[in-house]
Amino acid sequence: MNDWVKAKAIGKHQWAEGLYSLQFDAPIADFKAGQYIKVALEIDGERIGRPYSLVNAPQDRPLEIYFNEVPEGPLTPPLSALNPGDEVWMTATAGGIFTLETVEPAETLWLLATGTGLGVYLSILRTAEPWERFKRVILVHGVRQAADLAYGETLSEIAGRYGDRFSFVAAVSREQSPGALPGRITDLLTSGQLEAQVGATIDPATSHVMLCGNSAMIKDAKAILEARGLVRHRRHAPGQYTTEQYH
């Protein structure tokens, strides 16, 4: 069983309506980039906890999560209302296997995210491992509105550090936005626009694809990747894509 520890909110950033990052100070155990902790609040006498990927790298503090408010959800409305100084519960140990440990050698690492699924990749990209293991890293962030594109400064820092080994593509589905590809990630994969944009091809011989976000994107992307010969990675049967479904 995972123990709960108290975590103190020490920073908060609102990126757009209903879209937040919270920073915490908490005595949690070492974790691997790509893992999640659970955050909980006492609501009507019951401890309600949900998993959140850590956005900070394992070597960095504060701990940070990136989330959107689900108005009908029990946890995210009160979570959004927290301010520095407030306390939450957090699991003392992070969990999950959506890490580079479950990624086989490849030339190009594709990181596809919808919405707050971006956060998990920022933790991974802030470690040395992807840059030691892959020639190129291509990060794709799919959102509905351009206002939901977040962490621009962090992405610029990574781009500045790794130059043309790193590509970032924003995909905005519900409006035209300068500098972003128009449409959903899956449609941009089907049309070939995404690969044309970065000058790389997703194929099983050279690529590993990580998928993080909503179930519709993951389901459709899996079908597209499998039609191209990629198979899901399993512990005893290595493959070329891995997934983390948030909802």
Ligand SMILES: Cc1cc2nc3c(=O)[nH]c(=O)nc-3n(C[C@H](O)[C@H](O)[C@H](O)COP(=O)(O)OP(=O)(O)OC[C@H]3O[C@@H](n4cnc5c(N)ncnc54)[C@H](O)[C@@H]3O)c2cc1C
């Ligand atoms: C391994 C894992 C890691 C996760 N990491 C993150 C993370 O880093 N950031 C993050 O924002 N969420 C993350 N989630 C989702 C998160 O745990 C919660 O489900 C979410 O924040 C909503 O919590 P809630 O209690 O308000 O509503 P819930 O009771 O969890 O969900 C209520 C309803 O909203 C849907 N829903 C859940 N999340 C979303 C969403 N983001 N947008 C729209 N609808 C949603 C659910 O499918 C459900 O139908 C993760 C989930 C898993 C399984």
